[in-house]
Amino acid sequence: MSVLSELILIAIGSAIVNNVVLSQFLGICPFLGVSKKTETAAGMGGAVVFVITIASFVTALIYKFILANTYLQKKGIDLTYLQTIVFILVIAALVQFVEMFLKKSMPSLYQSLGVYLPLITTNCAVLGVALTNVTKEYDILESVVNGFATAVGFLIAIVIMAGLREKIEYNDIPKPFQGTAIVLITACLMSIAFMGFSGMI
Amino acid sequence: MNKNVERLYNGIIKENPTFVLMLGMCPTLAVTSSAMNGLGMGLSTTVVLVFANLLISLFRKVIPNGVRMPAFIVIVASLVTMVQFLMNAYTPDLSKSLGVYIPLIVVNCIILGRAESYASKNPVVPSIFDGIGMGLGFTLGLTCIGLVREILGAGQLFGYQVLSLDWFTPITIFVMAPGAFLVLAVLVVCMNLVRAKMDAKGKPLAAPSGCLTGDCASCGQSALCTGKTQAVSSDQKTE
Structure with missing residues (x-):
C-alpha cells in the first residue's frame, strides 16, 4: 500500500504541482508553437505522453543495467558520467524507431500522432525527465510513473493554453501585445x- | 580580422539570440531568477558554444552529411558533460542552483542552430568568433532579464541588497515561475515596439526565429524533423 501511495504522490507531484x-519551463517550444488549436495541441500532448513514457522506461533500464551496473562498479568502472550523452542519443534513436514502428504496424495511430513525433526528438522535456529520474534516484517503476505523469501535466497545460488561445483570437488586443506577448501573459x-x-x- | 569583429557584433547586437532571435527560451525562463544565475548559465553556454563551433568547424569536411546531426549531438553532449563536471568541482553553489538545466544545454536550440547554420559551413576562426559573439549575446540577455527579476523580486543586485527593505516590499512573484513569463512578455512587447520603429525607419531587425514564432524551421533540430514541422505549421496557417 505504501508503494502505491508513494507512486500516486509522485504522479500528482509531477503532473500538477510541479x-x-x-x-x-521544459518544453516551452511546443507549448508556444503548437497551441493554436485544441486538436493540434491534444495531438502534440498525446505524442509527448507516448514518447516520454517509453523514453523514461528505456533510459531507466539503461541507467540501471548498463551505466550504474553493480558488477562493473565493483570492478571500479563507473559509467554514470556518460548519462547525458547516452540519454540524448537513445531518445533520438527511440523516437525515430517509434515513428517507423507506428507507420508500419499502426497506421491509424500514426495518422494522429505521427506528424508530432519528430518534433519531440530533442524536446528538452524528454531529456529533462530522464535526467530528473536519475537525480531523484527513482527505480524503474517510479521512473515510468514520473515520466507518464510529467507528460500528462504537459498535455493538460497545452490543451488549456490552446483553448484559451482560441478565445483570445476574438479579442481586441493592442498591436504590440499581439502574438507571442499575449500568449506569455496567459x-x-x-x-x-x-x-x-x-x-x- | 574585420570579419571576426563583424561576427562578434552580429552575435551581441544585430542578431542577439535573446532579444532579436528569441532562441533558447527554456533556459531564459528557467534560470533568470537572479542575475548571478543568468550570468553563470550564459557563460557556461558560451563555453560549450565556442568549443562546439570550433570542433564542428574543424571536422566539417570529415563528417558525412547524412549523420551530421547525431555527430553534432555527440560533440555537444561531451562538451556539456565536461562543463558540468568542471562546474560541480569549482562552482558547486552555482551548479546546484542551475541543476538539471546544465545538462539540458545539449538541447539548447542556439547551439545546434549555430552548428547547423554557421560552423558546419565556415572556417575555424570565424566560427570561434561566431560562438563567442552569440554566447556573449545570450549571456547579456540572460543577465539583463535576471537583473530585472532580481531587483523587483528581492531588491537585490547580484545578491547585494540595493533597495532597503525598510521602504521596499519585494514583489516576490518576480523571482517565482509566473514572473519569468511576465518579464519575457514585457520584453517581447518592447521588442515589438522597437521592431515597428525600425521598420518605419527602413532598417528592419532580423526576424525572430525558433520556438516563439511557432516556426521550427530555424531551430537547428529541423534536420531531425525532416521538415515535417513545416507541414504542421502551414496546416495551422491555412485553417
Missing part, C-alpha cells in the same frame, strides 16, 4: 493558478 511547463496567469496546487503535497 507542472513541467508552467513551473519547470502562461503567466496559468502559472499563478497552478501555484495554488503547491500546498497539495
Whole structure:
C-alpha cells in the first residue's frame, strides 16, 4: 500500500504541482508553437505522453543495467558520467524507431500522432525527465510513473493554453501585445493558478 | 580580422539570440531568477558554444552529411558533460542552483542552430568568433532579464541588497515561475515596439526565429524533423 501511495504522490507531484511547463519551463517550444488549436495541441500532448513514457522506461533500464551496473562498479568502472550523452542519443534513436514502428504496424495511430513525433526528438522535456529520474534516484517503476505523469501535466497545460488561445483570437488586443506577448501573459496567469496546487503535497 | 569583429557584433547586437532571435527560451525562463544565475548559465553556454563551433568547424569536411546531426549531438553532449563536471568541482553553489538545466544545454536550440547554420559551413576562426559573439549575446540577455527579476523580486543586485527593505516590499512573484513569463512578455512587447520603429525607419531587425514564432524551421533540430514541422505549421496557417 505504501508503494502505491508513494507512486500516486509522485504522479500528482509531477503532473500538477510541479507542472513541467508552467513551473519547470521544459518544453516551452511546443507549448508556444503548437497551441493554436485544441486538436493540434491534444495531438502534440498525446505524442509527448507516448514518447516520454517509453523514453523514461528505456533510459531507466539503461541507467540501471548498463551505466550504474553493480558488477562493473565493483570492478571500479563507473559509467554514470556518460548519462547525458547516452540519454540524448537513445531518445533520438527511440523516437525515430517509434515513428517507423507506428507507420508500419499502426497506421491509424500514426495518422494522429505521427506528424508530432519528430518534433519531440530533442524536446528538452524528454531529456529533462530522464535526467530528473536519475537525480531523484527513482527505480524503474517510479521512473515510468514520473515520466507518464510529467507528460500528462504537459498535455493538460497545452490543451488549456490552446483553448484559451482560441478565445483570445476574438479579442481586441493592442498591436504590440499581439502574438507571442499575449500568449506569455496567459502562461503567466496559468502559472499563478497552478501555484495554488503547491500546498497539495 | 574585420570579419571576426563583424561576427562578434552580429552575435551581441544585430542578431542577439535573446532579444532579436528569441532562441533558447527554456533556459531564459528557467534560470533568470537572479542575475548571478543568468550570468553563470550564459557563460557556461558560451563555453560549450565556442568549443562546439570550433570542433564542428574543424571536422566539417570529415563528417558525412547524412549523420551530421547525431555527430553534432555527440560533440555537444561531451562538451556539456565536461562543463558540468568542471562546474560541480569549482562552482558547486552555482551548479546546484542551475541543476538539471546544465545538462539540458545539449538541447539548447542556439547551439545546434549555430552548428547547423554557421560552423558546419565556415572556417575555424570565424566560427570561434561566431560562438563567442552569440554566447556573449545570450549571456547579456540572460543577465539583463535576471537583473530585472532580481531587483523587483528581492531588491537585490547580484545578491547585494540595493533597495532597503525598510521602504521596499519585494514583489516576490518576480523571482517565482509566473514572473519569468511576465518579464519575457514585457520584453517581447518592447521588442515589438522597437521592431515597428525600425521598420518605419527602413532598417528592419532580423526576424525572430525558433520556438516563439511557432516556426521550427530555424531551430537547428529541423534536420531531425525532416521538415515535417513545416507541414504542421502551414496546416495551422491555412485553417
